[in-house]
Amino acid sequence: MRNRQETPNYDPGAIEKKWQKQWEADGLYHSDIDESKPKHYALTMLPYPSGDLHIGHWYAMTPSDAHARFMRMQGYNVLFPMGFDAFGLPAENAAIKNNIHPKVWTYKNIDRMRTQMKTMGAMFDWRREAISADPEYYRWTQWFFTQLFRNGLAYRKESPVDWCPNCNTTLAREQVWGDDRHCERCDTPVIKKNLVQWFFRTTNYAEELLYYDGIDWPETVRLLQTNWIGRSTGANVTFKTAVEGHQFDIFTTRPDTLWGATFMVLAPEHELVSKITTPAQKDEVEAYVEQALRQTEIQREATDKEKSGVFTGEYAINPVNGEQIPIWIADYVLTTYGTGAIMAVPAHDQRDFEFARKFGLEVRVVIQPSGVEPISGDEMTEAIPAKGDGVMVNSGEMSGTPGEIAIQKVNQWLEERGIGHAETQYRLRDWLISRQRYWGAPIPMVHCPKCGSVPVPDHQLPVLLPDDVEWKPTGESPLKLHPTWRFTTCPTCGGEAERDTDTMDTFMCSSWYHLRYLSPKYDKGPFDPKEYDYWMPVDTYTGGIEHANMHLIYTRFFHKACRDMGITEGHEPMMQLRNQGMVLGEDGEKMSKSRGNTVPPDELVQKYGADTVRAYLIFFSRWNQGGPWSYSGIEGTSRWLRRVWAMVLEAPQNSGSANERTIRNLRRKVHQTLASITRDYENFEFNTIISSLMELSNLMIQSKQDGASATRAWDEAVDIYLKMMAPVTPHIAEELWAGLGKPYSIHTQYWPKVDNEAAAEDEITLVVQVNGKVRDKIVVPADISDADAEKTALTSDAIARHLEGKTPRKVIVIPGRLVNIVL
RNA sequence: GGGCCGGUGGCGGAAUUGGCAAACGCAUCAGACUUAAAAUCUGACGGUGGUAGCACCUUGUGGGUUCGAGUCCCACCCGGCCUACCA
Numbered sequence: 001m002r003n004r005q006e007t008p009n010y011d012p013g014a015i016e017k018k019w020q021k022q023w024e025a026d027g028l029y030h031s032d033i034d035e036s037k038p039k040h041y042a043l044t045m046l047p048y049p050s051g052d053l054h055i056g057h058w059y060a061m062t063p064s065d066a067h068a069r070f071m072r073m074q075g076y077n078v079l080f081p082m083g084f085d086a087f088g089l090p091a092e093n094a095a096i097k098n099n100i101h102p103k104v105w106t107y108k109n110i111d112r113m114r115t116q117m118k119t120m121g122a123m124f125d126w127r128r129e130a131i132s133a134d135p136e137y138y139r140w141t142q143w144f145f146t147q148l149f150r151n152g153l154a155y156r157k158e159s160p161v162d163w164c165p166n167c168n169t170t171l172a173r174e175q176v177w178g179d180d181r182h183c184e185r186c187d188t189p190v191i192k193k194n195l196v197q198w199f200f201r202t203t204n205y206a207e208e209l210l211y212y213d214g215i216d217w218p219e220t221v222r223l224l225q226t227n228w229i230g231r232s233t234g235a236n237v238t239f240k241t242a243v244e245g246h247q248f249d250i251f252t253t254r255p256d257t258l259w260g261a262t263f264m265v266l267a268p269e270h271e272l273v274s275k276i277t278t279p280a281q282k283d284e285v286e287a288y289v290e291q292a293l294r295q296t297e298i299q300r301e302a303t304d305k306e307k308s309g310v311f312t313g314e315y316a317i318n319p320v321n322g323e324q325i326p327i328w329i330a331d332y333v334l335t336t337y338g339t340g341a342i343m344a345v346p347a348h349d350q351r352d353f354e355f356a357r358k359f360g361l362e363v364r365v366v367i368q369p370s371g372v373e374p375i376s377g378d379e380m381t382e383a384i385p386a387k388g389d390g391v392m393v394n395s396g397e398m399s400g401t402p403g404e405i406a407i408q409k410v411n412q413w414l415e416e417r418g419i420g421h422a423e424t425q426y427r428l429r430d431w432l433i434s435r436q437r438y439w440g441a442p443i444p445m446v447h448c449p450k451c452g453s454v455p456v457p458d459h460q461l462p463v464l465l466p467d468d469v470e471w472k473p474t475g476e477s478p479l480k481l482h483p484t485w486r487f488t489t490c491p492t493c494g495g496e497a498e499r500d501t502d503t504m505d506t507f508m509c510s511s512w513y514h515l516r517y518l519s520p521k522y523d524k525g526p527f528d529p530k531e532y533d534y535w536m537p538v539d540t541y542t543g544g545i546e547h548a549n550m551h552l553i554y555t556r557f558f559h560k561a562c563r564d565m566g567i568t569e570g571h572e573p574m575m576q577l578r579n580q581g582m583v584l585g586e587d588g589e590k591m592s593k594s595r596g597n598t599v600p601p602d603e604l605v606q607k608y609g610a611d612t613v614r615a616y617l618i619f620f621s622r623w624n625q626g627g628p629w630s631y632s633g634i635e636g637t638s639r640w641l642r643r644v645w646a647m648v649l650e651a652p653q654n655s656g657s658a659n660e661r662t663i664r665n666l667r668r669k670v671h672q673t674l675a676s677i678t679r680d681y682e683n684f685e686f687n688t689i690i691s692s693l694m695e696l697s698n699l700m701i702q703s704k705q706d707g708a709s710a711t712r713a714w715d716e717a718v719d720i721y722l723k724m725m726a727p728v729t730p731h732i733a734e735e736l737w738a739g740l741g742k743p744y745s746i747h748t749q750y751w752p753k754v755d756n757e758a759a760a761e762d763e764i765t766l767v768v769q770v771n772g773k774v775r776d777k778i779v780v781p782a783d784i785s786d787a788d789a790e791k792t793a794l795t796s797d798a799i800a801r802h803l804e805g806k807t808p809r810k811v812i813v814i815p816g817r818l819v820n821i822v823l
Numbered sequence: 824g825g826g827c828c829g830g831u832g833g834c835g836g837a838a839u840u841g842g843c844a845a846a847c848g849c850a851u852c853a854g855a856c857u858u859a860a861a862a863u864c865u866g867a868c869g870g871u872g873g874u875a876g877c878a879c880c881u882u883g884u885g886g887g888u889u890c891g892a893g894u895c896c897c898a899c900c901c902g903g904c905c906u907a908c909c910a
Contacts, residue, residue, distance in 0.1 A: 178906095223827065224905065232909075252910060265910090305908080332908040342910045350824090351908055427909055549905085619848075620835060627835065636848050639863095676839090688837070691847035698847090767843050772891045774843055812890050818842055822890045 010645040012609020016731040020121055028745055029123040031079045033534045040076035041535045042068035043514055043574070045543030045551070048085045049109040051094075053116035055591070055599040055617075055629070059583045062614045062728075063623050063686050064542040065122040069727035070681040071540075072123070073751040079535055081517035082117065082124040084110050086133035087440045088506045089167055089185055092471055095439075102439040102471060106133060116602065121610050121730050123747070130516040132509035137516055138441035139462035140526035141509050144562075145433075146444055146455035151565050153201045154433070156453060160269075160335075161432055163193040168473035169436040170197055172505060173429045174228075174550045184550075198443060198502070199430040202557045206231070206426040208571075209556055217577040218624075224548040230427025235411050237343070237420035239264065241276050242315040242324050248272055251338035251425055254348065254386050255414060256406035258320045259395035260366035261343035262356065264327045265309065267335040268292035276327065278313025285310050285329065292331045307332060307355045318343075319419040321396055330355065338425055346383065353383035367403070368393045431554065433505050438471040438478035440503025448490035448497040457491050463499065477501040510551055511558035514538050514573060532568075541574040544582070552577075578684050581626020583617070588628045599629050611729035612638045618686035618728060640694055641732055644725070647701050648718055648736045658707040666703045669696055670717045671759035674752060677724050686728070693725055720752045767818035768793040770802045786813040793819040 023029060044064035047057055068080040091102035098105075110131060117124070130137055148154040162171045162181075166188035175184040182189045202209075206229050212222050234253035240246065250264070266273055268289045277285045288310040309330030316327050332351055333342050346356035346363045356363050363377030367390040375384065392401040401409055414420035434443065442463045444456040456463055466485045471478045479485055480501035490497035512526065518535055519528035543551075559573040584590060585597025592598070604613045616637040621627035658666075673696045680689045700708075700717055708714045718740070726733035726746050737746040761782045766789055768776040776798040780789065790811050793799060799821065810822040 220827070220904095227826065227906065230906095230909065234910085250910080254910085307908085330908095332910090334909070337909045344910090349910070351910075354908095425909075545904090622836080625829090625836095630835065630849070633835065633849055640848085642863095687835095688847085691837070694847055765843080769842090769891075772842095772889095777843070810890065812842095814842055814891095818891090820842080820890055 007646065007650050010642050010732070012611060012641075012731065013606070015735040016119070016121060016610050019731050019734050020118060023745070023747075026745075028747060029080070029125050030127060031077060031125050033531065034077045035534075037075065037077040039535055040068070040071045040078045040540070041514075041538045042071065042078055042080045043517075043538045043541045044080075044082075045541075045547070046083045046085050046510065046513055047113065048088060048090070049106055049113055050090060051109045051112065053113050053601055055583055055601050055604075057117075058120060058601050058613060059617050059626075060543065060580050061117075061120065061122060062617050063580065063684065064540075065120070065124075066614075066618065066686065066727040067540060067542075067681060067684065069123055069730065069747060070751070072747065073723065073727070073749060075750060078123070079128070079517075080123050080125060081128040081130070082122075082126065083128075083130035083513060083517060083520075084113070084132065085506060085510050085513070086110065086131045087138075087503075087509055089169075089437060089439070091439045092437060092473075096472055101467065103133070103467065106439075119602070119605050119610055120614070123730075128517045128520055130513055130520040132441075132506070132513065133439075135462045135464060136521070136523065138465075138509065140516065141441045141504065141512070142444035142456070142461050142463060143458060143526060144512060144558075145504065145508070146458070146461075147565055147567065148200060148561060149445070149453075149455050151561075153204065153561050153565075154198060155201065156196060156198050158194060158196045160192045160194050161197055162190040163195075164188055164190050167437070168475050170195060170432055170434060172432045172507070172550075174431075174553070197432055197434040198445075198500075199432055200557070200561075202431045202553070203426060203428055205557050205560050206428045207424075208560060209428075209553065213571075215572045215575050215577075218545075218579055221545060221548045221552065221577060221579065224545075225553055228428065228549040228553065231424060232427075233422070233424050234407070235414060235420045236339070236423040237319065237414060239316045239319060239343070241272075241327070242317055244276070246272055246275060248316075248341055249339045250341045250343050251423060252343060254345070254407070255410045255420065256392055256395075256398075256401070256403075257345040257348050257366050257386055258318070258343065258410065259392075259398070260345040260347050260364045261318055261325060262346060262362040262364055263325050263344045264316045265333045265342050265344050265352075265355070266312075266327060266329045267333040267340040268329050268331055269335040270329070270333075270340045272341075273312065273329055276312055276314040281311060281313035285312055288329060292329075307351070307358050309355060309359065311359075319417075320414075326361070328355075328359075336429070337427070345386075347377055347380065348383055348386040350383040350385075353380070364394060366392060366394050431505075431557070433508060434500075434502040435505055436475070436477040437473075437503055438465075438469055440506060441465070441509060442479065443500040443502050443504055445500040446488055446490055446497045447500060448493060448495060450495055451490055451492040451497075453500075454490055454492050454497070460491070465503075477503070479503070507551055507554045511555045512562075514555075515568075526567075536568070537570055537572065538574040540576045540578065542578045542580065545579040578624065580623050581621070583626055584628045586629050586631065604634070608634060608638045609641075609731070611732045612641055615641065615690055615729050619690035621687060623684060623686050637690070640690075640697070641729065643701065644697050644721075645732065645736070647697055647704065648722075649739065652704055652707070652709040654705055654707045655710055656707040658703065658711060662703055662706045662708055663711055663713045666700065666708055666717055667713050667755070667758040668761070669699050670713075670720055671755050674720055674724065675754045675759060678751070678754070681727065689724075689728065693721070696721065722746060723749055723752055764816055766792065768796060768799055769818060769820040770799060771823055772820060775799055775802050782816065786815060789813050789815075789819055793821065 044061050068078050072078040086106050091106045094105050095102040145154060162176045164171055164183035166186045167183060171183060171190060176190050177184050180189050209229055210226055210231060232253050234251060235255035236249050236251055238247055238249050309328045312327045312329060314327050315324040318325055344352035346352040347365045348367055363380060365375050365377050367386040368374060369384060369390045390403045392398050392406055398410060411422045442465055444461060444463045446454045446456060448454055466482055469478050469482050486499045486501050488497055488499050515527045518531035522528045555573055559568055562568040587597050589595060589597060616634040619637055620633055673692050677689050677692050722733045722737050734746050763779050764782045766778045766780045767774055776796045778792055778796060780792055790813055806823050808821045808823060812820040
């Protein structure tokens with residue numbers, strides 16, 4: 001109020017535009033190879049150009065940007081690129097709805113979102129922008145496909161696959177969610193279809209993907225991936241049918257229960273079913289198979305469904321004891337896992353138990369748990385899981401083997417007899433890559449009646465996506481309906497051939513975008529090796545945890561496959577991963593248009609400025625946790641920035657000189673804050689960065705009132721303060737920095753160093769407890785000895801009152817903190 | 824059913840990783856400034872009792888370890904996420 005005349009108002013709209021222009025004009029955020037500096041590749045997951053920048057994008061990108069800026073001030077040459085994951089279904093859906101070409105829709109959205117993103121003031125190097133729908137980008141996506149094909153990592157097969165009837169396309173296993181098995185994009189329950197599709201051999205890497213050596217990834221992501229990959233160990237055992245001697249393998253995690261197998265179960269789709277079924281059972285079996293297949297088509301539903309199945313009429317010989325046991329078929333056995341056939345041990349497996357009880361099959365106990373009465377198969381009401389503490393019984397010569405060594409011993413026994421061998425199974429499936437949609441990178445393969453599937457040669461890439469296509473979904477690939485596009489000649493024999501009319505899963509595009517950023521215009525390969533050698537691997541990667549089992553698995557697979565093909569180096573693409581949580585609406589619910597609880601970032605920027613929005617987003621909660629938005633909360637952050645503005649610019653009310661104690665306290669707080677904020681930036685703990693800055697400005701404002709503003713300590717405090725806030729609130733920091741006549745730009749300054757002497761406390765508050773209860777607080781010199789601390793504590797009046805004349809049994813002294821007197 | 828994460832004032836959240844619970848902010852209340860309002864500034868603000876010094880209670884519940892537990896261990900309750908006939 002007093003200084004309105006001379007102090008300009010904080011006008012974020014004006015200063016933010018000004019500096020964004022200046023930074024762009026100066027190329028302040030261009031990052032080029034510089035061998036004299038250590039490099040830091042900071043990456044945040046690229047957005048899909050949905051049309052509008054969402055507050056979630058701000059939430060994801062702001063801390064990523066702040067951390068990148070911090071690293072830059074730490075002396076690193078930082079690369080922080082941005083681009084667009086531009087292929088994908090929403091473009092087609094919007095196209096259908098509004099009758100606008102997917103390409104037009106997508107590129108219009110990109111322009112809009114790029115403009116919006118620039119208002120964030122992030123240090124993106126836009127020269128490195130990559131857009132996955134550009135032909136110069138997907139040329140290399142296609143090139144990678146042909147590389148994978150040539151190296152045996154891409155193959156084509158017919159199989160029952162997940163089909164989304166709404167999106168009219170197949171999906172990868174990872175893109176089918178929830179207990180009702182719905183489409184990840186549109187929530188429609190998926191159905192099964194038998195189709196010929198392209199797959200990548202992700203399962204080749206199942207084992208290696210379980211190792212996270214040398215990378216710093218959150219425990220939760222590693223756990224999600226580990227569970228998804230689903231490693232289980234056991235044995236494969238070969239059985240024969242009794243009559244015709246057909247061989248078939250089963251997988252079991254409990255080979256030590258082999259003697260308890262009282263029947264076998266094949267999946268209805270198992271190839272042996274038609275061969276072994278006896279004439280008497282034929283009608284019943286065929287009816288069941290048909291019903292099971294139809295059911296799969298509708299949906300292989302319901303976990304708590306009643307067991308069903310049919311006897312084939314044929315028996316199997318149990319290789320461990322020569323017994324004949326009946327072979328059934330049942331839909332609780334899946335073709336897609338293991339060998340599609342199991343031995344059933346009802347005494348020790350709940351599913352088998354339910355099946356046995358329903359159909360009156362024998363239940364035979366072969367593992368006797370310790371400390372329990374011998375159990376009888378007839379009397380059991382549920383299966384007794386075979387745990388490690390049991391002992392094998394009713395198992396011929398293996399009887400008496402203790403549980404801890406049973407599996408290993410049986411495996412050895414099986415191997416010696418050539419009956420079976422130890423085996424590891426993974427739940428992970430190969431990655432289904434074909435999509436029956438238009439807006440994607442065409443699969444660069446040609447199908448020739450003579451030569452089979454032939455990859456399009458490198459010099460013919462990219463296989464361009466034609467513009468003149470009827471993209472309305474019919475269940476057929478739109479490219480198939482194009483009058484001419486699919487007809488071509490075979491690259492091998494020159495004969496008439498057809499192109500593959502499917503496009504690739506967009507997760508293929510995003511599996512390597514971090515490589516394209518290195519050199520988005522490079523045309524001799526997917527990336528410039530010079531750039532690769534300098535920048536890779538990604539040092540810090542940030543993004544949502546929802547990608548744990550999709551993008552983050554795919555990109556690791558992709559990198560490992562490329563390594564084995566000699567394209568990349570190292571075992572992992574991203575060294576450090578950090579996940580953000582989710583900003584919820586003010587009502588604590590997930591934001592959605594239908595709920596009406598979305599938060600529009602553009603309006604907030606207009607009202608408060610980008611710096612306030614950035615600061616509030618990282619202040620309101622722990623970043624990896626997320627939480628509800630608050631419109632009144634952001635007012636507090638806005639208030640803080642206005643206070644800082646006034647603190648730096650307004651003429652002091654008290655221009656006298658501060659006393660020594662004020663100066664000492666000011667410097668101590670500044671350097672203590674610097675130490676804790678430095679640690680917070682390093683650890684991605686952003687919310688406490690803001691609260692520490694608020695605390696410090698509260699003290700600085702007080703110091704200023706006490707006459708500190710004409711001192712060197714004050715200048716130092718302001719200098720450090722602006723540098724500490726620069727990564728989070730880059731515009732106001734730059735403006736105030738410039739206003740003080742300091743050299744442009746604050747963002748190229750080095751991070752200040754902590755003065756440990758200044759930060760040291762010379763007095764501490766000694767907490768004195770009696771029997772663990774705080775009874776006194778005494779200010780003492782910081783370097784007080786344990787003995788003196790004890791003496792001081794014991795002589796306090798307040799303590800004496802609580803001692804009631806008794807002699808302490810024990811006194812515990814925690815140096816610099818407290819004394820606990822135990823009576 | 825299995826796995827994981829979480830539960831701290833009216834609200835969002837801090838807590839040096841076993842050492843003063845509630846930092847910082849929001850909301851609220853009171854006061855200053857103002858003709859008035861906004862903005863700004865000052866103060867109060869976990870609960871109970873007391874004029875007060877102070878005392879007792881308090882981190883989902885119950886137990887345990889420890890001189891000392893929001894933090895470690897055991898059991899349970901609640902909420903969220905993932906997964907699911909995976910043999």
